[in-house]
Amino acid sequence: MVIPGAGAEPRRPRSARYAEKGYPNYAEHDQCPAPRWRSGVTGGRANKPEARRGRKRGLGDAAAEDVVVAEGKAPPPILQREEEAAQDQGRKRRMTDAAASVAAAGKVFPLIADEGDEEVEVSATEGGGDERGAAGVCSKNPRLRVMKTLRAFSTNYLHFVQEEQRRAESVRQELKACRTLKRQNRNNQHNGGYQEAKQPSKRPDLKALTKMRKDGAILYQDKRIGHLPGTEVGDQFYSRAEMVALGIHSHWMKGIDYMGMEYRDKKGCENFTFPLAICIVMSGAYEDDVDNADEIIYTGQGGNNWLGNRRQKAEQTLLRGNLALKVVDYCQEKGVQGHLVYKYRLKRLEGQPPLTTSQVTPLTTSQVLFAHGDVPMTISELPGLVCEDISNGQENFRIPATNLVDNPPIPPSGFVYSKLLQIPNDIEIPIDSTGCDCSEDCSSSKNCSCAERNGSDLPYVSTQRKSSKHNGSKHNSIGRLVEPKAVVYECGTNCKCHCNCVNRTSQQGLKYRLEVFKTKSKGWGVRTWDTILPGALICEYTGVLRRTTEVEGLLENNYIFDIDCLETMEGLDGREQRAGSELHMASLHSEHDAEMASRTPEYCIDAGSVGNVARFINHSCQPNLFIQCVLSSHSNIKLAKVMLFAADTIPPLQELSYDYGYRLDSVTGADGNIVKLACHCGASNCRKRLY
Numbered sequence: 001m002v003i004p005g006a007g008a009e010p011r012r013p014r015s016a017r018y019a020e021k022g023y024p025n026y027a028e029h030d031q032c033p034a035p036r037w038r039s040g041v042t043g044g045r046a047n048k049p050e051a052r053r054g055r056k057r058g059l060g061d062a063a064a065e066d067v068v069v070a071e072g073k074a075p076p077p078i079l080q081r082e083e084e085a086a087q088d089q090g091r092k093r094r095m096t097d098a099a100a101s102v103a104a105a106g107k108v109f110p111l112i113a114d115e116g117d118e119e120v121e122v123s124a125t126e127g128g129g130d131e132r133g134a135a136g137v138c139s140k141n142p143r144l145r146v147m148k149t150l151r152a153f154s155t156n157y158l159h160f161v162q163e164e165q166r167r168a169e170s171v172r173q174e175l176k177a178c179r180t181l182k183r184q185n186r187n188n189q190h191n192g193g194y195q196e197a198k199q200p201s202k203r204p205d206l207k208a209l210t211k212m213r214k215d216g217a218i219l220y221q222d223k224r225i226g227h228l229p230g231t232e233v234g235d236q237f238y239s240r241a242e243m244v245a246l247g248i249h250s251h252w253m254k255g256i257d258y259m260g261m262e263y264r265d266k267k268g269c270e271n272f273t274f275p276l277a278i279c280i281v282m283s284g285a286y287e288d289d290v291d292n293a294d295e296i297i298y299t300g301q302g303g304n305n306w307l308g309n310r311r312q313k314a315e316q317t318l319l320r321g322n323l324a325l326k327v328v329d330y331c332q333e334k335g336v337q338g339h340l341v342y343k344y345r346l347k348r349l350e351g352q353p354p355l356t357t358s359q360v361t362p363l364t365t366s367q368v369l370f371a372h373g374d375v376p377m378t379i380s381e382l383p384g385l386v387c388e389d390i391s392n393g394q395e396n397f398r399i400p401a402t403n404l405v406d407n408p409p410i411p412p413s414g415f416v417y418s419k420l421l422q423i424p425n426d427i428e429i430p431i432d433s434t435g436c437d438c439s440e441d442c443s444s445s446k447n448c449s450c451a452e453r454n455g456s457d458l459p460y461v462s463t464q465r466k467s468s469k470h471n472g473s474k475h476n477s478i479g480r481l482v483e484p485k486a487v488v489y490e491c492g493t494n495c496k497c498h499c500n501c502v503n504r505t506s507q508q509g510l511k512y513r514l515e516v517f518k519t520k521s522k523g524w525g526v527r528t529w530d531t532i533l534p535g536a537l538i539c540e541y542t543g544v545l546r547r548t549t550e551v552e553g554l555l556e557n558n559y560i561f562d563i564d565c566l567e568t569m570e571g572l573d574g575r576e577q578r579a580g581s582e583l584h585m586a587s588l589h590s591e592h593d594a595e596m597a598s599r600t601p602e603y604c605i606d607a608g609s610v611g612n613v614a615r616f617i618n619h620s621c622q623p624n625l626f627i628q629c630v631l632s633s634h635s636n637i638k639l640a641k642v643m644l645f646a647a648d649t650i651p652p653l654q655e656l657s658y659d660y661g662y663r664l665d666s667v668t669g670a671d672g673n674i675v676k677l678a679c680h681c682g683a684s685n686c687r688k689r690l691y
C-alpha cells in the first residue's frame with residue numbers, strides 16, 4: 001500500500017494527552033524528604049541517634065496502517081475502511097498491528113518498540129539525541145530523570161508566578177497611590193504604571209520553559225522518533241508545558257508535533273518520509289475527538305476557536321501537523337459544527353501495559369474519565385464502600401473507605417478520627433506574642449513580617465484551580481508551596497491578616513477529595529479523586545503529641561512520627577536532600593541554636609489510636625508527597641506541625657505516598673535483633689525493604 005510519508009518500516013511516534021486544558025498552575029519540589037517514622041517493633045533504637053539518622057523514620061505511530069488516501073480523492077469514512085480492512089484480513093480486527101498508537105486522556109502512551117527495534121534519535125543539529133535532564137541532573141534511572149525534570153519545571157513555574165504576582169501587586173499599589181483616573185492620565189509616570197499593569201506579562205509556564213531551555217534543563221532536547229526512556233504508559237500531564245519541559249512535545253499549544261522536511265537528510269532518518277508526526281496531544285479541546293482509551297478518533301489541528309468558545313469555527317487544511325499525521329487511517333468529514341475536519345483513528349499497540357488507573361481502581365471503564373482532572377464519582381456508588389466518611393464530618397470533604405480485598409469487607413477500625421493534633425495537658429505549647437500587621441492577605445502586603453521570617457518572600461503562592469463540577473469545591477484558589485524549606489513560618493494567632501491569607505495554607509483544611517482504600521499488600525492506603533498540583537497541601541499528620549521518651553518500647557504501633565525538622569530537611573544519607581537545603585539549614589541553625597543543641601527529637605505524633613487520613617498514607621521509594629515542618633503560632637521547631645505536600649502533579653486515583661525514611665537495618669526488636677519489613681511500593685527503584 002502507499003504510505004505517503006512513511007518510506008520503509010515506519011517507526012512509532014509517541015502520542016500523548018494532557019489532563020486539563022489551558023495552562024497549569026505548577027509547583028515543584030526537588031527531592032522528597034525523609035519523614036520520621038518509628039516502627040512499633042521496639043523502642044530500642046529511638047534513643048540511638050545513629051538509628052534515627054537512617055532511612056528509618058521520619059520519612060504509532062501514527063505510522064502504521066498504510067491506509068492512505070490518494071491525493072485529491074475523498075477518503076471513505078473510517079468505519080467503512082475498517083470494515084474493508086477486516087474483510088481483507090479475514091478476521092475481526094480494526095487495524096493492523098502497525099496501526100497502533102494511542103493515548104487516553106491525560107496519559108502518555110510511549111509506543112513500545114518491537115524487540116530488536118532500535119530507537120531512532122535524531123538531533124536537529126546533528127545525528128544523535130541529547131538528553132541532559134533537569135539542569136544537568138545525571139541520574140542513570142531515566143524515570144528519575146523524568147520526575148526531576150518535571151519537578152524542576154514546577155519550581156521554575158511557581159517562582160515565575162510569584163514574580164508576576166509581585167510585579168502586579170507593586171503596580172496595583174502604585175495605582176492606588178493615584179487619587180483619580182483623570183489625574184493618572186495627566187501624570188505620565190503613573191499612566192506608564194497603568195499601562196504596565198494592563199500589559200499582559202509572559203505566562204509563567206512559558207517563562208519557566210525559556211529558563212529551562214537556557215539552562216539546558218529540557219530532558220530530551222532534540223526531536224526523536226519512538227519511545228522516550230523514563231516515560232511510561234499511563235503517565236499524565238497537567239499541561240503541555242510539562243511535556244515541552246521533558247521534550248515529549250515541542251510546542252506548548254499545538255496538538256501535533258512533527259519532524260518537517262528538514263529531517264529528510266539527517267542520520268537515522270533514511271527510512272522515513274517527512275513530514276512525520278512524532279507526538280500528539282489530546283486535550284479535550286476538540287469537540288470532534290472521541291476518546292475510548294484504547295482507541296481514539298483524533299481531530300487534526302486548526303480551525304478551533306481557542307480564545308473563544310473552543311468550538312470548531314473553520315475548516316482544516318491538510319498541511320503541517322495534519323499532513324505529518326496522514327500516515328494511518330484518516331479521513332476528512334464534517335465535524336459537529338459543520339466544518340470539514342481531518343480525523344485520524346489511532347489504536348493502542350498490542351502488548352502495551354494497561355493503564356495505571358485501571359490497575360488500581362475498579363472505577364475506571366474503557367472511557368477516559370479524567371479529561372478535566374477529577375473523578376466523576378459519587379460516594380454512594382463506590383464499589384466496596386465500607387464507610388461513607390471516616391472523618392465523621394470533620395473535614396471539608398467526606399473521606400470514604402472502600403474494601404475490595406477482604407471477604408467479608410471490613411472498614412478501618414481501632415482509631416478515633418481527629419482533624420486536629422491533640423495536645424496533652426502536660427505539654428505546653430508556647431504562643432508567640434508577635435504577629436504581622438497585614439490586613440487581608442499577606443501577599444498583597446509590602447512589609448509582612450511573616451514573609452521576612454521566611455526569607456523575604458512568602459513560602460506559598462496562590463494559584464487558581466480550575467473549578468470542578470465533580471468535587472463541588474468552593475476552594476478555587478490553592479496556596480502552593482514554592483519550594484520545600486527546613487521550616488515554613490505561617491501566620492498565626494497574633495497576625496492581623498485574614499484567615500484565608502495564603503500564608504495560612506496549612507490551616508485551611510482539605511482541598512481535595514480523598515479515599516481510603518484497602519490495598520492488596522500494604523493494608524489501607526489513600527488515593528485522590530482530584531488532580532493534585534505540585535506544592536499543594538494534602539493534610540497535616542495529626543494524632544496525639546507525645547514525648548519520644550514516652551513511646552519508647554511501644555510495640556505494634558506503626559503510626560508514630562518523630563518531629564525532626566532537621567532530619568526532614570537533610571534527608572537520609574543525602575538521598576532526599578532538597579535543593580538549597582544548606583542555606584535553609586544555616587538559617588535554621590542560627591535562629592534555633594538552643595533547640596538544635598540536641599539532635600534527638602523530643603516530641604513525636606502518635607496516630608495509633610487518634611489520627612486523621614494521613615495515618616493511612618503508605619510509604620513509597622518513589623513518593624509523590626513530601627513532609628514539610630510548619631510553625632505558625634509559636635517558634636519552637638521541636639513542636640513544629642508536620643504537613644504533607646504534593647511533590648508532583650498527582651492524577652486522580654493515584655495512591656498517595658511519601659518516603660518514611662527508614663535506614664535499612666536501623667530497627668531492632670526487643671531481643672536486639674534487626675527487624676526487616678518488606679516494601680511493596682512497586683516503584684522501579686524500590687529498595688525492597690522499608691527497614
Ligand SMILES: C[S@@+](CC[C@H](N)C(=O)[O-])C[C@H]1O[C@@H](n2cnc3c(N)ncnc32)[C@H](O)[C@@H]1O
Binds near residue numbers: 523558559617620690
Ligand atoms: C502509617 S501505617 C500506613 C497505613 C497502613 N497501611 C494501615 O493499614 O493502616 C504504616 C504501615 O503500613 C504498612 N506499609 C506502609 N507502606 C508500606 C509499603 N510500601 N510496603 C509494605 N507495607 C507498607 C506497614 O505495615 C507500615 O508499618
